[in-house]
Amino acid sequence: MPAFSIGDLSRHLILRHEVTRAKMELTTLVEEVASERKSDVARALRGEVSELSSLEASTANLSSWARTASLQATRLAAQQRALGSMDQMANELWAKLTLSEPATPQSQKKIIADDSVVTLDRMLAQLNSLSGGESLFSGGQTDQSAVSDGAALLSNLRSAVSGLASASDIHDAVVSWFSQPGGYDSVTYAGGVPRPGLRIGEYESTRASVTALAPEIREVLAGVALAALAADYLTPQDQEVGASLINMGADRLLDGSSERISLMARVGVDEHHIAKVLSRNNAELAALTLRRREVLGINGYEAASALQGVQKRLELLYTMTARLSELSLVGALR
Amino acid sequence: MSLSSTLTTALTGLTASARAADLVASNVANLQTDTYGHRSLSLSSAQYGGGVVINGVTRATDPVLTGDRRLAQAATGAEDIHLAFYKKMETAIGLPGSGNSLSDRISALSAALETASLAPSSPSGLTGILHAGQDLARGLNQLTSQTQLSRTLAEQSIARDVAQLNESLARVAAINRQIPRLTAMRQDISGLVDQRQALIDQIASIVPLREAAGQGGAVTLYTTGGVALLDGHAAEFSFIPSGTIAADSGTLSGLSVNGRQISTSEQGPLGGGSLAAAFHLRDITAPELQQKLDTVARDLILRFEAADPDTASSGVAALLSDGGQRFNPALQNGLASRIAVSPAADPDQGGALWRIWSGMAATVPKDVSDNRILTDLAGSLLRRTTTAGVSFSPGQRSATDLSGALFSLVSTERLSAAGRAGFASGQLTLLRHREAEIGVDSDNEVQALLRIETAYAANARVIQAVDDMLQQLLRI
Numbered sequence: 001m002p003a004f005s006i007g008d009l010s011r012h013l014i015l016r017h018e019v020t021r022a023k024m025e026l027t028t029l030v031e032e033v034a035s036e037r038k039s040d041v042a043r044a045l046r047g048e049v050s051e052l053s054s055l056e057a058s059t060a061n062l063s064s065w066a067r068t069a070s071l072q073a074t075r076l077a078a079q080q081r082a083l084g085s086m087d088q089m090a091n092e093l094w095a096k097l098t099l100s101e102p103a104t105p106q107s108q109k110k111i112i113a114d115d116s117v118v119t120l121d122r123m124l125a126q127l128n129s130l131s132g133g134e135s136l137f138s139g140g141q142t143d144q145s146a147v148s149d150g151a152a153l154l155s156n157l158r159s160a161v162s163g164l165a166s167a168s169d170i171h172d173a174v175v176s177w178f179s180q181p182g183g184y185d186s187v188t189y190a191g192g193v194p195r196p197g198l199r200i201g202e203y204e205s206t207r208a209s210v211t212a213l214a215p216e217i218r219e220v221l222a223g224v225a226l227a228a229l230a231a232d233y234l235t236p237q238d239q240e241v242g243a244s245l246i247n248m249g250a251d252r253l254l255d256g257s258s259e260r261i262s263l264m265a266r267v268g269v270d271e272h273h274i275a276k277v278l279s280r281n282n283a284e285l286a287a288l289t290l291r292r293r294e295v296l297g298i299n300g301y302e303a304a305s306a307l308q309g310v311q312k313r314l315e316l317l318y319t320m321t322a323r324l325s326e327l328s329l330v331g332a333l334r
Numbered sequence: 335m336s337l338s339s340t341l342t343t344a345l346t347g348l349t350a351s352a353r354a355a356d357l358v359a360s361n362v363a364n365l366q367t368d369t370y371g372h373r374s375l376s377l378s379s380a381q382y383g384g385g386v387v388i389n390g391v392t393r394a395t396d397p398v399l400t401g402d403r404r405l406a407q408a409a410t411g412a413e414d415i416h417l418a419f420y421k422k423m424e425t426a427i428g429l430p431g432s433g434n435s436l437s438d439r440i441s442a443l444s445a446a447l448e449t450a451s452l453a454p455s456s457p458s459g460l461t462g463i464l465h466a467g468q469d470l471a472r473g474l475n476q477l478t479s480q481t482q483l484s485r486t487l488a489e490q491s492i493a494r495d496v497a498q499l500n501e502s503l504a505r506v507a508a509i510n511r512q513i514p515r516l517t518a519m520r521q522d523i524s525g526l527v528d529q530r531q532a533l534i535d536q537i538a539s540i541v542p543l544r545e546a547a548g549q550g551g552a553v554t555l556y557t558t559g560g561v562a563l564l565d566g567h568a569a570e571f572s573f574i575p576s577g578t579i580a581a582d583s584g585t586l587s588g589l590s591v592n593g594r595q596i597s598t599s600e601q602g603p604l605g606g607g608s609l610a611a612a613f614h615l616r617d618i619t620a621p622e623l624q625q626k627l628d629t630v631a632r633d634l635i636l637r638f639e640a641a642d643p644d645t646a647s648s649g650v651a652a653l654l655s656d657g658g659q660r661f662n663p664a665l666q667n668g669l670a671s672r673i674a675v676s677p678a679a680d681p682d683q684g685g686a687l688w689r690i691w692s693g694m695a696a697t698v699p700k701d702v703s704d705n706r707i708l709t710d711l712a713g714s715l716l717r718r719t720t721t722a723g724v725s726f727s728p729g730q731r732s733a734t735d736l737s738g739a740l741f742s743l744v745s746t747e748r749l750s751a752a753g754r755a756g757f758a759s760g761q762l763t764l765l766r767h768r769e770a771e772i773g774v775d776s777d778n779e780v781q782a783l784l785r786i787e788t789a790y791a792a793n794a795r796v797i798q799a800v801d802d803m804l805q806q807l808l809r810i
Contacts, residue, residue: 005372005775005778006771006775007372007770007771007772007773007774007775008365008773008774008775008776009365009366009368009770009773009774010767010768010770010771010773012770013763013766013767013770014767017763017767041429042424042429042741042745042748042749043749043752046746046749047742047745047746047747047748047749048742048746049429049430049738049741049742049745050735050738050739050742052429052430052431052738053430053437053734053735053737053738053739053741053742054734054735054738055430055431056430056431056437056438056441056734057430057437057440057441057444057716057732057734057735057738059431060441060442060444060445061441061444061445061448061716063445064444064445064448064449065448067448067449067452068448068449068451068452071452134453134703139703140701140702140703140704141701141702141703142453142702142703143455143702192701192703193701195703196703196704196705196706196709198451198452198705198709199448199451199709199712199713202716292431296431328776328777328780329776329777329780329781330776330780333780333784
């Protein structure tokens with residue numbers, strides 16, 4: 001081997017090797033700059049992707065919990081609206097019922113009692129309201145209406161009080177029909193057991209939902225139903241009974257008003273809980289997204305300057321290739 | 335000294351120049367041939383009378399460098415096989431969050447379960463679960479078939495290597511026999527040596543070897559582990575491929591040399607090249623990965639079986655099943671190839687969607703909003719449980735943690751394989767480069783050509799002078 005000779009292939013190999021390396025770097029950098037993501041995430045993390053994997057899993061979970069929570073929030077808001085309008089109806093009806101005095105003409109009392117029938121119907125309609133195609137107050141059986149209509153309720157109630165003469169007997173029968181098993185809960189209520197809570201966070205879930213079986217709702221319905229039943233007793237011979245039924249209904253509505261407020265407050269607390277969890281989840285989601293960007297993303301300035309560096313290197317290599325190929329004795333001898 | 339002897343002497347000079355020019359032509363023609371050894375003329379002055387004697391052609395080599403380069407070549411061949419496998423499996427398992435990875439499939443199933451638990455009986459939600467479950471099962475099935483395909487391909491590469499080994503060894507042996515004959519006839523054997531070097535290079539990436547000079551210009555070849563590949567006659571390797579390989583295929587066929595079984599381990603007598611690497615992949619690396627996949631499949635099935643406890647008493651499969659059956663510890667091999675959504679939940683296979691939310695063991699649908707099973711299933715994927723088996727380091731993981739751990743293991747292996755492959759190929763490049771330095775230098779050749787031209791012209795001038803002198807004599 002003559003020491004003063006260096007094979008042509010050797011130079012060629014070096015140049016080829018360096019150009020290939022620069023081009024590979026170029027491809028990686030272009031990919032990174034274009035996608036703003038590391039092209040080999042696993043290498044950047046030294047193969048340990050458990051953090052990334054838990055980030056991704058938490059992100060997926062949080063977003064599905066966020067969906068659940070906002071759906072549940074919508075549902076609770078609809079319940080709150082329904083309860084609010086029931087309360088309003090109860091208050092308006094109470095105002096009308098208290099107008100009835102012993103001196104009030106029979107026809108006026110008839111109007112008030114009929115008004116109660118209509119109110120009962122409207123209240124039951126509120127209990128049957130839907131949110132997103134799902135019945136709000138029927139517990140687990142969201143595909144069923146929660147309660148039957150007013151006419152059916154009243155006819156059931158009439159058979160429960162048939163044969164009773166005194167107003168207080170009728171009152172007791174109506175109250176127990178609403179509160180004791182075998183009455184309202186089995187005949188009028190068509191829903192199921194309360195809907196189980198839904199998971200809305202790693203450790204949080206919603207409370208079981210309010211159904212039409214809530215005692216506060218039964219109470220207000222009992223009050224309205226008493227006043228509505230009065231319509232049957234406003235005949236000349238029973239008018240005492242009818243008048244006291246109207247008064248008793250008014251009393252029940254008044255007694256129940258604070259319970260109605262507390263039911264609405266309970267739903268409000270649930271709404272607040274969900275809103276709190278939702279905002280916490282969103283904050284966590286934002287933090288996760290940031291962290292994810294940190295893990296996966298690239299430093300734009302760094303990548304751009306590296307790209308510049310590779311470009312310069314490649315240009316230099318090309319120039320060298322061109323110059324070196326001219327640097328041959330063959331050319332010089334011409 | 336007579337004029338005629340001067341003529342003869344000048345003639346030897348002319349011949350030597352012509353021969354040298356011939357070699358320059360050959361060298362220049364092979365500027366781009368990387369197996370070509372640079373040739374030069376070996377000359378000495380004639381012992382009797384004047385003139386120059388051509389001793390022969392010298393082929394420039396550096397046996398130590400070539401030997402090292404071949405070892406680097408073997409290492410590169412081996413590491414490339416490992417790297418390619420891990421790269422493929424890493425891509426197949428997928429980076430969490432890349433959209434199509436195993437972890438993403440688990441997350442998608444968990445999200446589908448959460449979404450459906452809002453309205454358990456809604457067909458769209460249930461179909462979502464069904465599809466996400468099938469997608470996850472199919473993902474594991476595909477990973478299994480990729481792993482097993484890698485084994486099949488490794489076996490094919492072994493068969494190719496063995497065929498190439500046998501053929502190249504036989505041809506080297508033939509050249510070994512040819513060389514003494516040509517030497518005796520005083521012919522240039524450089525071309526044959528070049529050819530032999532190229533053949534040995536091919537063998538060298540299959541098994542790492544050492545070349546030693548034998549008698550009469552022949553070479554002997556030994557693997558670095560000590561197996562005689564060529565010593566007088568060529569060794570005969572034999573290997574019978576088993577065809578398609580499945581996750582539960584038993585012991586596969588080994589390798590024999592001259593009719594005797596030989597160890598194929600990477601530390602064994604044939605270790606270090608692509609042959610042993612392919613055996614390692616087929617018998618160790620890929621089966622180990624398969625075990626991990628089976629562990630992941632087992633983990634998923636057991637999670638779902640625990641979340642739907644009624645299935646245990648009635649013996650029916652949970653939503654994720656071993657091909658429609660409950661998990662059976664005796665049948666863990668290849669579980670990832672059989673994992674599937676239970677047919678009882680798939681309307682296309684005669685099942686019913688309502689079983690997903692009512693429990694796979696239920697005989698009638700439950701309350702339309704009874705989401706307890708769905709939330710339990712979703713929760714079971716999040717719950718940190720102890721991973722069974724020895725495939726993973728002990729610890730408590732959720733389902734996505736486990737698939738993340740699987741990816742981490744594979745990508746760690748990939749990175750270290752890439753490191754080793756990078757080192758080996760860097761070394762190979764360096765040695766190739768050093769070897770190329772001994773190769774043909776065109777400047778040198780042109781320079782030599784100038785000298786040859788001068789020598790030729792000078793010798794011719796001598797002949798002309800002698801001729802003139804003879805003419806002078808004749809004119810007297």
